[in-house]
Amino acid sequence: MTNTLTIHLHEVRQQDKVGLEILDKLVADSVPVSLGLGVDNLEAWQQHPQCYEHLREIMRAPNVELVQRGYRNICPKQETDERHTIRNPHHENRCSSFSDREINLDVQRERMKKGKEKLEEALDKECSAYCPPNGLYDIRTVEIAQNVLGYQHMVVQSILPCAPYRPRPISRHMVIVPQTKLDLAISAHVYTDLDHLPKVQREGLLARQINQGLSPLSTVKKDPWMGIQIPNRIMVPLDQLLRDWYVQVRDAKNWLMHVKQVLL
Numbered sequence: 381m382t383n384t385l386t387i388h389l390h391e392v393r394q395q396d397k398v399g400l401e402i403l404d405k406l407v408a409d410s411v412p413v414s415l416g417l418g419v420d421n422l423e424a425w426q427q428h429p430q431c432y433e434h435l436r437e438i439m440r441a442p443n444v445e446l447v448q449r450g451y452r453n454i455c456p457k458q459e460t461d462e463r464h465t466i467r468n469p470h471h472e473n474r475c476s477s478f479s480d481r482e483i484n485l486d487v488q489r490e491r492m493k494k495g496k497e498k499l500e501e502a503l504d505k506e507c508s509a510y511c512p513p514n515g516l517y518d519i520r521t522v523e524i525a526q527n528v529l530g531y532q533h534m535v536v537q538s539i540l541p542c543a544p545y546r547p548r549p550i551s552r553h554m555v556i557v558p559q560t561k562l563d564l565a566i567s568a569h570v571y572t573d574l575d576h577l578p579k580v581q582r583e584g585l586l587a588r589q590i591n592q593g594l595s596p597l598s599t600v601k602k603d604p605w606m607g608i609q610i611p612n613r614i615m616v617p618l619d620q621l622l623r624d625w626y627v628q629v630r631d632a633k634n635w636l637m638h639v640k641q642v643l644l
């Protein structure tokens with residue numbers, strides 16, 4: 381069984397700078413890590429030339445892989461629907477809206493293509509996996525990632541510790557790697573945010589994950605264990621349900637706040 385670690389980059393705040401120093405040390409120690417970001421995050425980093433150069437230097441290391449986290453991390457429907465800003469808008473491959481979940485195939489494809497091109501050009505590194513923002517995607521996302529962009533791995537931020545699996549029915553090459561929060565310490569495949577690294581380091585969770593022996597994300601295979609596969613058949617759809625539920629509860633809270641503001 382393999383273990384992986386993905387670190388997500390967002391803004392450049394003080395805690396991110398501390399996280400960057402920790403990341404630097406991991407890279408120097410040849411720890412395999414993947415870094416996930418979108419073009420919006422890339423632009424935030426470009427506003428801080430020193431940190432951006434540092435990031436580009438880290439990217440040159442062979443033990444670092446680049447994960448494409450969508451394009452700009454904003455739902456395409458937000459451009460035509462103002463109410464979408466009340467809902468959490470950070471998804472691109474499947475909408476969290478009740479009535480209209482689908483995001484047009486061409487829109488998905490164009491955004492995913494542009495995101496990959498821009499990240500690779502700026503960071504001078506090939507992206508090795510696709511990560512749908514907020515874990516929201518559909519089967520067409522997998523098709524584009526596999527058939528248009530040539531990805532063999534997709535990373536999905538999950539709640540349950542599911543094993544890596546091949547999505548059906550178009551799963552000839554793609555492996556989906558569900559990753560849970562490093563803080564939970566429940567899975568072999570984990571993610572954390574860069575600004576969260578100082579905390580997980582302090583709590584010993586980072587060392588614990590590293591001591592289990594990490595592998596590059598691009599080497600992860602579908603877990604061949606029968607014992608893992610059978611619970612996985614139940615856990616994967618259950619995880620999808622829980623994530624959908626979490627997104628709806630979060631959006632419902634935003635709507636309640638909005639209604640309160642309008643009424644009071």
Ligand SMILES: [Zn+2]
Nearest residue numbers: 455457475476
């Ligand atoms: Zn949306």
